[in-house]
Amino acid sequence: MESYGEILRKQREEKGYDFEEVSQKTCIPRNYIEALEKEDTDVFSSETYIVGFLKNYCDFLEIDSAKIISLFKAKKTQEQPVPTELLEKSTPKHLVLIIWIAAAAVLIATGLYLYFGLFNVPQKKIEKENEIVEKSRTHQYTFSGKPETRRLYKGDQILIAPKTGKGNIILTVSNTLGNLTLQTPSGSQIIELSEERELDIDGDRQGDIVIYLSDVSSKDGAHGAETRMFLKDPSLVVIDDTEAEQTNVSEIPVQAVVKTTSKQTVILEDTRAYPFTVNVSFRGSCVFRYRVDRQQSVEDYYKSGGIVNVTASNGIRLWMSNINAMKIQIIADTSTYDLEVGRAGQIKVEDIKWVRDNDGKYRLVVVELD
Incomplete structure (x- = not known):
C-alpha cells in the first residue's frame, strides 16, 4: 500500500512545485512540508497540527484529503506499541506462578543432588573432621x-x-x-x-x-x-x-647396619682441601635445589638459558628433578670435571665434597645418593 507521504511528494513533483513555492502559497513552513512527505511526525507538537497541515496541503495539491488523513491514522495505529494491559492478559498470573514454583523445585532438587549425591558434602565434612582429629592426635x-x-x-x-x-x-x-x-x-x-x-x-x-x-x-x-x-x-x-x-x-641375631646404596666417583686428589666451584647451565626446564657447606638450601624453577654458580669450601648437595636438562661442571684448582648427564626426567641427589682417607690424602668426590 502506497504511503501518504509518497502520494504528496509525487503530486507536488507532477505539478512542478518546489518546497519554497509550496510554503509561500500555503503559508505552511517548509520544514513541516518536508516532514509530511517524509512522514516524520516528531517535528509536530500534536496530532491536531498534523491533520490540519495535511488537509491544507492536500487541498493545494488537489488530492482527496480524507484519503490521505485515513492513511496517516492507519500508519499511526500500526506504529503504536501494544498496550501493557494486553500483554499482561496474554500470560495468566496463575501460569506465571506455576512456572516460578517449578523452576524453584528444579533448583532445589539439583542443589540437594549435588550436595548429598554427587559431592556428598556431609560425608566429606565428617571425613575431613576425622582426618583433622587424627592428625592432631x-x-x-x-x-x-x-x-x-x-x-x-x-x-x-x-x-x-x-x-x-x-x-x-x-x-x-x-x-x-x-x-x-x-x-x-x-x-x-x-x-x-x-x-x-x-x-x-x-x-x-x-x-x-x-x-x-x-x-x-x-x-x-x-x-x-x-x-x-x-x-x-x-x-x-x-x-x-x-x-x-x-x-x-x-x-638374638645381631642386626647388620644397613647403608644407603651410593655411587662414589673420585674426581681429584690432593694433600689439602680447598674451595671448589660448581657451574650449572640449564638447557631445559628443571626444579633445582642446592645447599652449600650445610647452610640453608636454595630452591628455584629454572628454564633454558638459566645459570647457577656456587662456591663451596667443604661440600655441596644438589637435588635435580630433570638431570638431562642441565650441564654441571666442577672447577677445583686448575681442573674441570663434567658431571655425568642422566636420562630425561631422571631425578638425582648428589653430594660433591672433600673426604679424607686413612692415608691422609684429601679426595674431592661425587656421591650419588638414593
Missing part, C-alpha cells in the same frame, strides 16, 4: 629393632627400649617442614632431605640408631617426612615378654 610407634619405613608427622613419638633400665626412650617429632627434627633425651636432632644420620639417643656419645630421610616438603609441613630407621647398636632390641621366657639374649 599424638601417635606413638614402638620401634621393633627391625629396619622399617614410616611417614612421620609433627607430634608423633617413637618408643625405643633402652639397653639398660626400665621404661622407653622417647623420640618426638617437632618439625617436618624442610627437614625432620627430632627431640631426643640427648637434645634436638635435625636430619636433612636424603641425609642418613646416626643418632645418640641415650647420651653415651655413641650412635644407637640410624635414620634416613627420603622425602620431606619444603612448603607443607603437613606432608610429613618419609623415613627409614634401623639399628646402629644391636643391643637396642625390643622383645615381647612371652618371647623373652623362651629365648636367650645371646641367641
